[in-house]
Amino acid sequence: MRHLVIILGDQLDRNSAALDGFDSKQDCVWMAEVARESTKVWVHKARIVTFLAGMRHFAEELKKEGLPVEYRRLDDAQNQGDFIVELEATVKRLKPQKLILVEPGEWQVREDFRQAAKRLKVELDEREDRHFMASHADFEKHAKGRKGLRMEFFYREMRTRHGILMEGGKPVGGEWNFDSENRKSFAKAGPPLHAAPRTFPPDEITQEVMRIVEETFPEHPGSLAEFDWPVTAAEAELALEDFIAHRLAEFGEYQDAMWTREPWLFHSRLSAVMNLKLLDPRRVIAAAEKAYHTGRAPLPAVEGFIRQILGWREYVRAIYWRFMPSYGEMNELQAQQPLPKFYWTGETDMNCLHDAIGQTLRYGYAHHIQRLMVTGLFSLLLGVRPQEVHEWYLAVYVDAVEWVELPNTLGMSQHGDGGIMASKPYIASGKYIQRMSNYCAGCRYDPAQSTGPKACPFTTLYWEFLMRHEERLRKNQRMSMQVRNLARLTETEKEAIFNQAESIRAGLA
Ligand code: FAD
Ligand code: SF4
Structure with a gap:
């Protein structure tokens, strides 16, 4: 065989550079459904179906056009569950002169294919992804x-x-x-x-x-x-x-x-x-x-x-490729809390989170402000380790692919990159959510209160975040107004906020 053309689950583009110069008499397309892609993080069923259904339809269309396709199904008895293991077996069987691949959407996957080609001693022709408008x-x-x-x-x-x-x-x-x-x-x-x-x-x-x-x-x-x-x-x-x-x-x-x-x-x-x-x-x-x-x-x-x-x-x-692989490990705010369990169930009495997570589990979808200013904001204020937040976002949305998910989560939402993506942390109290939705009207908490039994956890944690990171935030011009508001709080109020924030964390552990 001349060329084995690898097409990954997020590369279902008939005009892909991978298919340039394809000759049905000598070349073959290779696609594989592997379990590992659904278990690296705990992937939402709708995301798995979107990818696999997309792949199967795409393969059928290629076959109808007369292109030979080697397709490994998830339910094939011999499926070994891993891309590279599957690829190695195919290369040994078909002995292609060259592997062709468009740049994958995940740094580690690109590495894995590069290493595999070296091990197999077969040339890898890695082509640019023309889908994007900036190279x-x-x-x-x-x-x-x-x-x-x-x-x-x-x-x-x-x-x-x-x-x-x-x-x-x-x-x-x-x-x-x-x-x-x-x-x-x-x-x-x-x-x-x-x-x-x-x-x-x-x-x-x-x-x-x-x-x-x-x-x-x-x-x-x-x-x-x-x-x-x-x-x-x-x-x-x-x-x-x-x-x-x-x-x-x-x-x-x-x-x-x-x-x-x-x-x-x-x-x-x-x-x-x-x-x-x-x-x-x-x-x-x-x-x-x-x-x-x-x-x-x-x-x-x-x-x-x-x-x-x-x-x-x-x-x-562009940010993803410029700063990977170190980007994935950044944790500028030293956030170390675990992700609350209710992110996987939606079972919380905070109405905004209940609604945003509920629809995420039902459809694999939430729109940008729900991701940034509800689920993302809560984990940022709580101080959740950004890598755990990243794993959740990569798992639960039908559109999640690492090149787009990671900078949005770790950078824009969690400020884990210290400002590469966004010049300031996107923080707000419950009052922002009250202004932009009707969530608070149906909630047992009050977004105007930061302490006491009715205090909105977003509002408590917002003030505590400002106090915890005051020194850093003071240096950021775009944060100065928010930091200046801290002066309105008495020492007693500050202590009460700290204590309430601690009990929120303890209650979620
Ligand atoms: P619309 O609101 O209709 O927007 C139109 C299109 O613009 C989207 O389809 C998308 O392609 C693009 N877009 C909008 N905002 C962004 C953005 N911030 N970054 C990149 N593209 C954007 N988007 C993903 O595609 N995959 C992800 O895994 C993903 N993870 C995210 C994680 C977090 C924490 C946040 C805050 C945002 C994330 N986004 C992600 C960006 C955005 O939330 C989604 O693109 C959007 O909600 C998808 O819904 P839509 O197609 O209805 O978008
Ligand atoms: Fe969310 Fe607070 Fe509003 Fe309740 S009061 S919906 S927790 S912002």
Whole structure:
């Protein structure tokens, strides 16, 4: 055999560089479902199904086109449960002259393939991932000579380079950013009437995967009862059309708002299909831009949405590759608490956490502000070891892949990188959650209280966080207002907050 072309579960891209020059007479695609990918962390059943169903559909499509595919199923009796062991057996059997692989989305996986190729004494042709709009070289050029790396400057450069929402070299509408018009709450009235997102009932292939996952990983977190994620490129395209038609126009205004038992609101639900590479970000951005030019969505919504994909998504990937492998071990705030057990069950009397974790277990989904300002904020304030928080986020979301999950969790949410990703820790008291949702109205705690039986644990831990890290935070200009508020507390109040924080921790141990 000439080439064995390795396609991983998050590389389901028909235009992948891995398939450049593929010759069906001499080459073969290799795909493998292995148990280890679902047990490295305790993976949510819906995430396992999304990946495996995506892989099976993709392999079928390649076969229909006439490409030979060597496919190892999870339920094959001989499956040895590990990529590298499986690959070694295939290479010994088929004796390819060369292995071809697009850069994996996880540093360790890339290492494992490199080491395996060396051991097997077979050439590994590692190709760049064209799915992304900035290459590693592009980002290195951007980073050269800069003291700090900030998403905003990178995003402006990307807008200019790709000519997205640009007019005569300037941003359309005269501004790069419309945040002042975005990020509203729903106030007391709740979300305006909106259509539920289009669903994708599992077909026969997906149903079979669901059966196998229930049998193989019965104890894993999460439920498959409501599984309706898109798992093919055609379904991803329909999901995109549905978002553009029904939710994009309100996306900007309400992107930070939360509401009890409203998991989707005006979000796109496109992260998983993009991360599996079933949907090209250029396609998503072009559809959003067209919606603006045809008057279907206002500029602040379209700019806000494009910023998430062209800006944040590309930027976090660049941060991941620039700072791995040491990034994964960073713990700048010396946080050492274990992750509370209720993260795996949702059983807590804190209403915001109950709702955000509950929907995570039901669907494998929570939107950005639920991840950042509810589950992420609580573990940051509590002082949970960032590596444990990372393992939870990597496990429970259908869109979780390490290149995007790790910088968001360890960096943006837990400030474990000391400010590489975000210039300040994202901290707030329960009052932020009260402002942005209706969670507090149905909660036994009061976000305005920091001590006493009704004190909101977020509010107690917020003040305690400020006191615990006062010296460090004082040096950060963007934190100065929050730190200055500490002066309003008497010594007795501070002591009461410390004691209450300790009893919260003791109660969660
Ligand atoms: P929308 O709200 O509709 O946003 C549109 C798209 O923008 C998303 O599909 C996504 O591709 C992109 N996007 C938005 N915010 C970010 C961001 N901060 N970083 C990168 N891309 C972004 N996203 C993942 O794709 N996988 C993860 O494992 C993941 N883990 C996260 C962990 C934490 C602690 C936090 C705070 C955020 C995480 N995010 C992750 C980013 C973001 O929360 C999700 O991309 C988003 O909620 C997915 O839902 P959606 O497709 O409906 O997004
Ligand atoms: Fe969450 Fe505190 Fe509000 Fe309860 S009162 S919902 S714990 S922020």
